[in-house]
Amino acid sequence: MEYILLVVAAIFVNNVVLSQFLGICPFLGVSNKVSTSLGMGGAVIFVLTIAAIVTYLIQNFILAPLKIEYMQTVCFILVIASLVQMVEIVLKKVSISLYQALGIFLPLITTNCAVLGIALLSIQKGYNLAQTTVFAFASGTGFALALLLFAGLREQLELSSNVPKSMKGMPVAMIVAGLLAMAFMGFSGVVK
Amino acid sequence: MKRLQIILKGIFKENPTFVLMLGMCPTLATTSSAINGMSMGLATTFVLALSNLTISAVAKFIPDKVRIPSYIVIIATFVTAIDLLMAGYIPDIHATLGIFIPLIVVNCIVLARAESFAAKNSAVDSICDGLGIGLGFTLALTLLGFVRELLGAYSVFGFKLIKTDGIILFVLAPGAFIALGYLIAIFKKIKK
Numbered sequence: 001m002e003y004i005l006l007v008v009a010a011i012f013v014n015n016v017v018l019s020q021f022l023g024i025c026p027f028l029g030v031s032n033k034v035s036t037s038l039g040m041g042g043a044v045i046f047v048l049t050i051a052a053i054v055t056y057l058i059q060n061f062i063l064a065p066l067k068i069e070y071m072q073t074v075c076f077i078l079v080i081a082s083l084v085q086m087v088e089i090v091l092k093k094v095s096i097s098l099y100q101a102l103g104i105f106l107p108l109i110t111t112n113c114a115v116l117g118i119a120l121l122s123i124q125k126g127y128n129l130a131q132t133t134v135f136a137f138a139s140g141t142g143f144a145l146a147l148l149l150f151a152g153l154r155e156q157l158e159l160s161s162n163v164p165k166s167m168k169g170m171p172v173a174m175i176v177a178g179l180l181a182m183a184f185m186g187f188s189g190v191v192k
Numbered sequence: 193m194k195r196l197q198i199i200l201k202g203i204f205k206e207n208p209t210f211v212l213m214l215g216m217c218p219t220l221a222t223t224s225s226a227i228n229g230m231s232m233g234l235a236t237t238f239v240l241a242l243s244n245l246t247i248s249a250v251a252k253f254i255p256d257k258v259r260i261p262s263y264i265v266i267i268a269t270f271v272t273a274i275d276l277l278m279a280g281y282i283p284d285i286h287a288t289l290g291i292f293i294p295l296i297v298v299n300c301i302v303l304a305r306a307e308s309f310a311a312k313n314s315a316v317d318s319i320c321d322g323l324g325i326g327l328g329f330t331l332a333l334t335l336l337g338f339v340r341e342l343l344g345a346y347s348v349f350g351f352k353l354i355k356t357d358g359i360i361l362f363v364l365a366p367g368a369f370i371a372l373g374y375l376i377a378i379f380k381k382i383k384k
Contacts, residue, residue: 019365021221025300028216070276073294074268081261113217113298120291166381167373170213174373181366 003134005191010138012187016114017146018180023114027147028173030105037151041144043102045137047087047109048118051080052136055119056129076119081110114143150180195320202324208301209332210379215301218292219333220368226349229337230330231285232292235278237326239270239296244310244322246270251311263306264297271296301325339371 016022023044030040055076063069088106091099109115118139122132153176157163163172208214218236223229246266254262275293278286286293296302305325310318341347344362346354361367 021217021365021368022295024216024220025214028213070272073272073275073297074265077264077268077297078261081264111298111300111303113295116298117291117295120294124291164377166377166384171373171377171380174369174376178366178369178373181369182361185364185366 003131006131006134007138009191010135011142011145012184013189013191015142015146015184016118016139017143018177018184020117022117023112023143026108026112027143027150027177028170030108031147031151031154031173034148034151034155037147038144039101040105040108041140041147043105043109044112044114044143045140046102047084047106048115048140048143049133049136050087051083051115052119052122052132053129054079054083056122056127056132059123072120072123076116080115080119084110114139146180146184150177153180195317198317198320199324199327202321202326203328203331206325207328207332207379208325209329209336210376211383212301212304213376214304215299215329217295218299219336220365220372222289222292223333223337223340223368224344224363225341226334226337228285228288229333229335231278231282232289233326233330233333235274235289235293236296236299236301236329237323238274239267240302240305240326240329241319241322242270243267243302244305244318245315247306248310248313248315248318259311260303260307263303267302267306268297301329336368336372336375339375340367343367343371 010016014020017024017027026040026044031037058075058079059069059072063071063075084106088099091102091106118136122135125135127135154173157172157176167175202208206212209216209219215236218232222232243263243266247263250266251259271294274296275286278289278293305321309321313321338348340362341349342353343359344364344367345358346352346356347358359367362371
């Protein structure tokens with residue numbers, strides 16, 4: 001039950017993109033097409049979960065015993081960057097079809113602040129390993145869901161021709177994102 | 193004279209938020225009031241100026257293949273410094289900005305300036321560029337924070353103008369997207 005609440009809270013109530021503002025760059029950058037946003041969403045779920053587990057282990061078995069928690073930021077970003085590289089290499093060997101689907105999105109994920117953000121958040125909230133894994137997976141799913149919805153809306157937006165000239169492109173996309181965030185606010189209060 | 197131009201270019205012509213549209217996560221997340229936006233902007237300026245200086249000084253000695261990880265470590269060092277400084281001297285603001293201070297590491301502006309400007313120019317020019325871009329970012333964040341605070345709480349820099357609740361939506365997540373959307377549209381119109 002506790003885990004179900006954690007999942008619902010991370011996907012809907014505290015959606016990574018729409019209520020915590022993590023990972024806005026890829027959210028605005030790769031949401032032009034539904035198909036690419038699916039690939040990006042999948043890659044983020046994958047990397048986010050692995051990164052959260054690895055950073056949890058580093059925090060609790062290396063940084064905390066040595067009392068060098070102030071190295072957190074430096075340490076985590078390096079680990080995430082090399083982790084992304086490693087995932088890319090392993091995927092290329094193990095599953096070529098998955099690599100082709102996620103491949104081009106993987107390098108972009110290093111600078112996705114959702115990955116570092118979720119790693120830091122789950123340590124701040126004092127989750128144990130199982131909770132961290134569930135929280136990271138659910139947050140990734142929340143990111144993928146928001147990205148997919150937004151890409152669908154933007155595809156429709158491209159077709160409409162009566163957008164004022166200065167509002168074309170990014171401004172109108174921002175306002176649509178705002179409306180989407182407003183819709184997600186409807187979930188607040190579902191889970192405390 | 194040339195250096196003054198580099199600074200001014202960062203503020204208007206290449207404004208990171210309104211023109212380059214980089215670093216959207218802190219832009220949206222920390223601008224619930226003008227003061228918060230301004231402190232986030234200044235923290236980023238600190239990191240930008242110092243990381244630009246360091247990177248332009250050592251760029252010649254870093255092998256090309258490992259330059260991105262090296263830049264990230266340099267940036268992360270300054271981020272840790274400002275994080276600890278803020279926790280020590282202004283704990284209130286540090287608590288409000290929370291996770292977004294360590295996340296300056298993955299702010300695309302910092303890495304983008306390191307790669308596209310600091311690595312190719314002299315140390316003094318690079319500081320000027322860091323200051324210019326940083327101030328442009330600060331200006332944009334303060335402006336967005338000002339608009340959101342004015343509409344959302346009817347107050348300016350913490351001083352209440354009308355003693356009623358504001359349009360609370362603008363302080364919440366959706367208001368950030370909507371306000372920024374309109375600001376970008378206005379900036380586009382003026383630039384033309």
